[in-house]
Amino acid sequence: MSMQIGDSAAEAIFRDQARTWLSQHASLRSDDVANWHDDLGGHVVACKKWQHVLYDNGWAGISWPKQFGGRGGTSLQASIFAEEQSKFDVATGSFAVSLGMVGPTLMAHGTPQQHAEFLAPMLRGDHVWCQLFSEPNAGSDLANIGTRAVLDGDTWIVNGQKVWTSFGQFSDYGILLTRTEPESPKHKGITYFIVDMKSAGIEVRPLVQITGVAHFNEVFLSDVRIPAANVLGQVNNGWAVANTTLTSERAFIGGGGSSWTVEALIETAQKLGRTQDPVVRQKLAAAYTRAQTLSYLGYRLRTASSLGLIPGPEMFVMKLAYARHWEKTMDTAMEVLGADAMLWGDNVIDNGEWQHRLLSQFAIRLGGGTNEIQQNIIGERGLGLPREPSVDRNLPWRELVKG
Numbered sequence: 001m002s003m004q005i006g007d008s009a010a011e012a013i014f015r016d017q018a019r020t021w022l023s024q025h026a027s028l029r030s031d032d033v034a035n036w037h038d039d040l041g042g043h044v045v046a047c048k049k050w051q052h053v054l055y056d057n058g059w060a061g062i063s064w065p066k067q068f069g070g071r072g073g074t075s076l077q078a079s080i081f082a083e084e085q086s087k088f089d090v091a092t093g094s095f096a097v098s099l100g101m102v103g104p105t106l107m108a109h110g111t112p113q114q115h116a117e118f119l120a121p122m123l124r125g126d127h128v129w130c131q132l133f134s135e136p137n138a139g140s141d142l143a144n145i146g147t148r149a150v151l152d153g154d155t156w157i158v159n160g161q162k163v164w165t166s167f168g169q170f171s172d173y174g175i176l177l178t179r180t181e182p183e184s185p186k187h188k189g190i191t192y193f194i195v196d197m198k199s200a201g202i203e204v205r206p207l208v209q210i211t212g213v214a215h216f217n218e219v220f221l222s223d224v225r226i227p228a229a230n231v232l233g234q235v236n237n238g239w240a241v242a243n244t245t246l247t248s249e250r251a252f253i254g255g256g257g258s259s260w261t262v263e264a265l266i267e268t269a270q271k272l273g274r275t276q277d278p279v280v281r282q283k284l285a286a287a288y289t290r291a292q293t294l295s296y297l298g299y300r301l302r303t304a305s306s307l308g309l310i311p312g313p314e315m316f317v318m319k320l321a322y323a324r325h326w327e328k329t330m331d332t333a334m335e336v337l338g339a340d341a342m343l344w345g346d347n348v349i350d351n352g353e354w355q356h357r358l359l360s361q362f363a364i365r366l367g368g369g370t371n372e373i374q375q376n377i378i379g380e381r382g383l384g385l386p387r388e389p390s391v392d393r394n395l396p397w398r399e400l401v402k403g
Ligand SMILES: Cc1cc2nc3c(=O)[nH]c(=O)nc-3n(C[C@H](O)[C@H](O)[C@H](O)COP(=O)(O)OP(=O)(O)OC[C@H]3O[C@@H](n4cnc5c(N)ncnc54)[C@H](O)[C@@H]3O)c2cc1C
Pocket: 130, 131, 132, 133, 134, 135, 136, 138, 139, 140, 141, 163, 164, 165, 166, 167, 216, 362, 363, 364, 366, 367, 368, 369, 370, 371, 372, 373, 376, 388
């Protein structure tokens, strides 16, 4: 497969159309845009507004089939649009779960009734969705989830706890993994639900992170009643459905660019008179080299996508390389800031963006599968190394030792 760098003629035309439309409906991002991490609730409102504009103008769901209200384009067109959109001052983050993960899962596994009820409002931006998968004892080992769902007539009764639920405090609906057959091995006996987050018995408690922002939550479920019609896919076959969601999540995270650039860090270094320091220069050059390598890795992913192929291990390599680049470059940023790196609040350089990004590295290193899990997958699928030993795969979930 030869690598394609830059746009084909058709892609260039599409990029041009996207840019023209965007410039008519939004203003270009400037250096002093408001930081949404200061007001997450306001950010959600801004996201809803912008999604409505996209929907009304036929730019929502670019790669969604027309039958589901989308534009019927390719995933490459969707990423070209996202690239162009990122240059404009518009809010988009709070629909990452709904549009990026729930939409594809619903389309693949939902009933016609579920399609009709949920997809159009999702695309329009009426509803924010969250992902209720991880639990205190089930993160990397997600199949170990213990939140129980028991059928009572035509209603399921759910009890348990979820954690790390991004945007849970602003969500209208959630996708929920539950244990419905504890006698089966852990990957079997899981059922996947759509849950109305306003249901009685759901308590959402925001968790304040090291950055001072509460982006995610603990969610407690006590006798929550979910209608049987809200099972997505088959009862006890939720792991297959969850895999569609997780594949979409990885594609989304792997394909995402960052909101900062090495060029911006170089500008800060110049501004502070730090570019004469040979060690700082070397580190900036290393950061620039990593960023270039990542963009070439991005071209490989795009080439695969334009050929209609599902990217293989390069997706996992990308996520790992991106997380490491973030970590190392923020160390360099702190060195560039010197003693000023210790400031927080008023009088910080560049609005405190570099400190925020330093502390945000943990989100990238853990979310969507930790660095260590990426390495395991690259080892198995990319390098053909033996599978990690798994002693509990075939035992009944009920008999497993729980953390
Ligand atoms: C920013 C962010 C947003 C998130 N949003 C959501 C969300 O909206 N919904 C949701 O359900 N979840 C969400 N998560 C949870 C995320 O999926 C988990 O944090 C992740 O899967 C890791 O699970 P854990 O935190 O339980 O860590 P653990 O699995 O307990 O891992 C602890 C440590 O052990 C290592 N480890 C574990 N297993 C292995 C192994 N087999 N080999 C080598 N090392 C191993 C890990 O790499 C890690 O360093 C989010 C996480 C973050 C950081």
